[in-house]
Amino acid sequence: MTELPFALDGWFAHAAYALLVGIGLFVLVDDENLVKKVVGLNIFQTGVFLFFITSAYRVDGRAPLVVGEGPFVNPLPHVLILTAIVVGVSVTAVALTLVVRLYDEYGTLREDVIRELRAEARREVAAAEATEGSS
Amino acid sequence: MIAGDLLALLVALPLLAAVVPLFLAPQSPRTARALTTLVLAGQVGLAAAVAWVAATDGPITYVVGGIPAAFGIGLFADRLTAAMVLLVALGGLGAFVADRSARDGPYLSLWLLLVAGLTGVVVTADVFNLYVFLEISGLAAYALVAHARGADAALAALKYLLVGTVGATLYLLGVGYAFVATGTLAMADLAPALAAAGHDSTLVVAAFGLMAVGLGVKLALFPLHAWKPDAYASAPPAVAAALAALGSTVAAYALLRVTYGVFTPAFFEAVPMVRTLLLAVAAVSVVAGGVLALREPDVRRLLAYSSVSQFGLVGLGIGLASPTALTGALLALVGHAVAKGGLFVSAGAIAREFGARTVGEYAGLARRSPAHGAAVAAMAVSLVGLPPTVGFAAKWYLALGAVEAGSWAVAAVVVLSTLLSLAYAGRLVERLYLGEGGSDPTRGPADPPTVATDGGRGDRWALAVVLVAAALVVALGLASTALADWFAPVVEGWL
Numbered sequence: 034m035t036e037l038p039f040a041l042d043g044w045f046a047h048a049a050y051a052l053l054v055g056i057g058l059f060v061l062v063d064d065e066n067l068v069k070k071v072v073g074l075n076i077f078q079t080g081v082f083l084f085f086i087t088s089a090y091r092v093d094g095r096a097p098l099v100v101g102e103g104p105f106v107n108p109l110p111h112v113l114i115l116t117a118i119v120v121g122v123s124v125t126a127v128a129l130t131l132v133v134r135l136y137d138e139y140g141t142l143r144e145d146v147i148r149e150l151r152a153e154a155r156r157e158v159a160a161a162e163a164t165e166g167s168s
Numbered sequence: 169m170i171a172g173d174l175l176a177l178l179v180a181l182p183l184l185a186a187v188v189p190l191f192l193a194p195q196s197p198r199t200a201r202a203l204t205t206l207v208l209a210g211q212v213g214l215a216a217a218v219a220w221v222a223a224t225d226g227p228i229t230y231v232v233g234g235i236p237a238a239f240g241i242g243l244f245a246d247r248l249t250a251a252m253v254l255l256v257a258l259g260g261l262g263a264f265v266a267d268r269s270a271r272d273g274p275y276l277s278l279w280l281l282l283v284a285g286l287t288g289v290v291v292t293a294d295v296f297n298l299y300v301f302l303e304i305s306g307l308a309a310y311a312l313v314a315h316a317r318g319a320d321a322a323l324a325a326l327k328y329l330l331v332g333t334v335g336a337t338l339y340l341l342g343v344g345y346a347f348v349a350t351g352t353l354a355m356a357d358l359a360p361a362l363a364a365a366g367h368d369s370t371l372v373v374a375a376f377g378l379m380a381v382g383l384g385v386k387l388a389l390f391p392l393h394a395w396k397p398d399a400y401a402s403a404p405p406a407v408a409a410a411l412a413a414l415g416s417t418v419a420a421y422a423l424l425r426v427t428y429g430v431f432t433p434a435f436f437e438a439v440p441m442v443r444t445l446l447l448a449v450a451a452v453s454v455v456a457g458g459v460l461a462l463r464e465p466d467v468r469r470l471l472a473y474s475s476v477s478q479f480g481l482v483g484l485g486i487g488l489a490s491p492t493a494l495t496g497a498l499l500a501l502v503g504h505a506v507a508k509g510g511l512f513v514s515a516g517a518i519a520r521e522f523g524a525r526t527v528g529e530y531a532g533l534a535r536r537s538p539a540h541g542a543a544v545a546a547m548a549v550s551l552v553g554l555p556p557t558v559g560f561a562a563k564w565y566l567a568l569g570a571v572e573a574g575s576w577a578v579a580a581v582v583v584l585s586t587l588l589s590l591a592y593a594g595r596l597v598e599r600l601y602l603g604e605g606g607s608d609p610t611r612g613p614a615d616p617p618t619v620a621t622d623g624g625r626g627d628r629w630a631l632a633v634v635l636v637a638a639a640l641v642v643a644l645g646l647a648s649t650a651l652a653d654w655f656a657p658v659v660e661g662w663l
Contacts, residue, residue: 056343061330074333081341088348109239110347113296117340122304122506124333127310131326138319 046087053080065143067135071128078121085110085117170392171221177244178214179288181206185379186280195420208261211283215257219250223654228381229293240356244293248498248658252290252421255502256283259413259509261636265631266513266642267406269520275315282308282410286418295343295379295430296353298422299336302386305418306332309411313403324398331395335385345371345431348508358430367431367438376431376442383426386419387479390453397464397472405516410469412452412475413509420482424497433489443487450483451581458588462595465526466495467515470592471508474551478504480584485566493569494659495652497563502651503558503644507547510637513543527596531603542599543638548593550641553586558643562647570654620632 057077061070078079094106139147185207193200222228236242245253260283285305292298310332314325343626347353350361362372381392388396388448396416400408429433436443457477465469478500485497493511518540519525522533534541550559570579644651 038313058334058581061334070330074330075385078337081337081344084341085344086346088344098618109353110344116296116300120300123302123307124329125312127307128326128329131310131314131322131329132313134322135319138322151320168619 046083046090050080050084050087053077056080065145067132067142067144068129069131070144071125074128075121075125078117082114082117085097085114101166171218171225171228172243173290174214174218174221175228175230175245176232178211178218178291179243179284181214182211182280182284182287186277186284189276189280190273193276196426197272200276202271205261207263207280208257208264208283211257211287212254212261215250215254215483218245219247219254222247222250235402241297241413242293242356243291245291245357246658246661247654248424249290250419251502252418253287253656255505256286256414256418259410259505260286262412262633263406263413263509264511266409266431266633267404268629269404269406269515275312278308278312278315280314281297281305286414289418289422293355294353295355295358296340296428299340299343302339302419303333303421304337305377305415306336306386309407309415312407312593314400314413315407316402317519318402321402324395324402328399330397331385335392337382338378338385339382342375342382344639345375345378346536346547349375355425355430359432362431363434367435373429373439373442374433376426376435380423380442382448383419383423387416387423388476388484390476392455393453393457393473394477394552396475396616397469400472400512401466401468405519407510409509409512409516412471412512413505416479417505420479420501423540424486424494426496426655427486433663436489443489447487447575447578450480450487450551451578452650453480453483454478454581454585455480455588458473458585458592461592462588462658464592465528467596468512468528470527470596471511471515474589474592475504475508477585477589478508478551480564481582482568484581485569485616488573488578489568489663490569490573490654491663492565492572493657494662495611495655496565496567496569498655498659499558499648499651500562503550503562503641506637506640506644507550507557507559510547510641511544511551513630513637514540514547514634517627517634521627527599528603530596530599532600533603534600540636543634544600545597546638548597552589556645558644558648558651559641561645562654565652567584569582 048074054077057075057080058074060073061077064070064073087108091104091106094104095101097105097108135147136142139150141147141150174250176185185203189200189204192203218228222245226324227244230243232241232243235304260279264279284306285301285303285308288301289305292301308324311330313328314322343353346358346362348359349365349369352358352361385392400412435655454477457473457475461470461473462472481500482497482504485493485500488494518530518537522529522536524530524533546557550557553559553563562587565574567579567582570576570582591654
C-alpha cells in the first residue's frame with residue numbers, strides 16, 4: 034500500500050477543513066469590516082468544499098476517465114463542488130454588490146460605524162418630529 | 169410519463185422564463201410584466217395538474233435526463249408536495265399582482281427565479297439538488313429584498329445573505345457527512361443506506377444535526393431568527409409578502425422531508441436526544457417569538473416575530489413524530505403561509521394608502537378601510553388559533569398530538585402560544601377597530617414614489633388578494649378535516 038501524501042492524510046485533511054470552517058465563521062461573526070465578513074464567508078465555504086474533495090480521494094486513484102485502468106477517485110463530489118463553487122461565486126457577487134451600495138450610502142465599510150450613523154439619523158428624525166409637533 | 173414531464177416543467181417553466189423579462193423589459197415594460205404574470209398563472213395551472221395527478225394516480229417520480237437516480241437527479245411529488253407546489257404557485261402569483269409599483273426587468277426575472285427555486289426545493293428527490301435550489305431561491309430573495317430603495321434594504325439584504333448562506337452551507341456540510349456515511353444522495357436510497365450505516369453512528373447524527381441547523385436558519389427558529397424582521401421590514405411589500413408566505417414554509421417542508429423521508433422516525437428512536445433538542449428549540453422559538461412580537465411597535469417586524477413563533481409550532485409537530493401532531497404541523501404550515509402572506513400584502517397596502525406602519529398608527533383604520541380591517545382580523549384570528557380558521561385546526565391537532573404522546577410540556581407550550589399570539593394579534597386588531605384617530609388623514613402616504621405609477625389600481629388588486637387570503641384561511645379552517653385527510657397518506661407513509 035502506498036503512503037498517503039501528507040496533504041491528504043486523513044487527520045490532516047480534516048484538521049485543515051475544521052480550521053478553515055472555524056476561521057471563516059470567526060471572521061464572519063467577529064470582524065466589523067463588511068468586505069472581511071464576505072471573505073470570512075468564502076473561507077468558511079471553501080473549508081466545506083475541501084471536506085467534500087477529501088471524501089473523494091482514494092489511494093492511487095486516478096482521474097476518472099473512461100479509458101484506462103482503475104482505481105479512480107470518486108468523481109461525484111468533484112461535480113457537486115463544481116456546482117457549489119458556482120453558487121458560492123454568485124453569492125459573493127451579490128454580497129459585494131450590496132457592500133458597494135452601502136459604501137456609496139455611508140462612505141464606510143465598517144458595520145459599527147454604519148450602525149452609529151443610522152442611530153444618529155433616527156435621532157435627528159425624532160428630534161425634527163418633536164419640534165414640528167411643539168410648534 | 170406525461171405526469172413526470174409535468175413535474176419537470178414545474179421547475180423548468182419559471183426557470184427558463186426568468187431569462188426573458190430581463191431583456192424584454194427595457195423595450196416594453198408592460199409586455200414583460202404581462203408575460204411574468206402569465207408565467208406565474210401558468211405555474212398555478214401546472215401545479216393544479218400535478219396535484220390532480222398525485223391525488224388520482226398516486227406519487228409521481230421523474231428522473232432528469234434519464235440518468236439513474238443514484239447518480240442523476242430525481243424529482244418526486246406526492247400529495248404533500250403537490251399541496252406545497254400549489255401553495256408556492258398561488259403565493260407567487262398573489263404577492264406579485266398585489267403590488268404593481270416595481271416593474272423593471274431584473275425584478276421580474278428575480279421573481280420568476282424565486283418561484284423556480286422554491287418549487288425546486290419542494291419537488292426535488294435529491295439532497296444535494298435541494299441545496300442548489302435552496303441557494304437559487306436564496307439568491308433571488310437576497311436580491312429582491314435589496315430591490316427596495318435606500319440603504320436600509322441593502323443592509324438587511326446583506327445580513328440576510330450572510331446568515332442565509334451560512335445556513336445553506338451548514339446544510340451542505342450535513343449532506344457531505346451523509347454522503348460519506350452512505351455514498352448516495354438520492355433521498356429514496358439514503359433512507360435504507362443511513363439505517364444500514366447505523367442511525368446512532370456519529371457520522372449520521374452529525375449529518376442530521378448540520379442539516380437541521382442549516383434549515384433551522386432558513387426557518388428562522390430562535391436564536392437563528394435575527395435576519396427575519398430586518399429583511400421583511402425593509403423589503404418591497406410584495407417581496408416581504410412572498411417571502412413571509414413561502415420562504416420559511418418551503419424550508420420547513422424540506423426539514424420535514426429530510427427528517428421523515430431520509431432519516432425516518434427510526435432515527436429519532438435510535439437517538440432520542442436529537443428529538444428532545446428539536447422540541448426544546450421549537451418550544452423556545454414559540455415563546456421567544458411571541459414575546460418579541462408582543463414588544464414590537466412596527467407591524468411588519470411584529471409579523472416577522474410572529475412567524476418565529478409559528479414555525480416553532482411546526483417544529484413541535486416535527487419533533488412529536490405522531491400522526492396527529494404531524495397533521496397539525498402540516499396544517500400550521502399551510503395556514504401560516506396563507507395568513508402571513510395576506511397580512512403582509514395588507515400591511516404593504518395600508519402603508520401605501522394611509523402611511524401607517526406601526527401598531528399605534530393603525531388606530532381606527534378599520535373604519536376607513538373596513539375590508540382591510542375585516543380581512544386582517546380574520547387572518548389574525550387564524551394566527552391566534554380560534555375557530556373557524558385553519559389556525560385553530562392546526563393548534564387543535566398539535567395539542568391533541570402532544571397529549572396523546574404524553575408530552576404535557578409541549579401541550580402547555582401550544583396553549584401558551586395561543587395566549588401570546590392572542591396578546592400580540594389582539595393588540596393589532598384592537599387598535600384597528602377601537603383605536604381613536606391616530607393616523608392623520610392629511611398626511612397621506614409616507615413615501616409617494618412607490619405608489620405614483622398607476623394610482624388606485626394596484627391597491628384594488630392588493631385588496632382582492634388580501635380578501636382571497638382571508639377567505640382561504642376560513643375556508644381551509646372549515647375544510648380542515650378534508651385537508652387532514654388529503655395529507656393522511658403521506659403522514660402514514662412516514663410513520
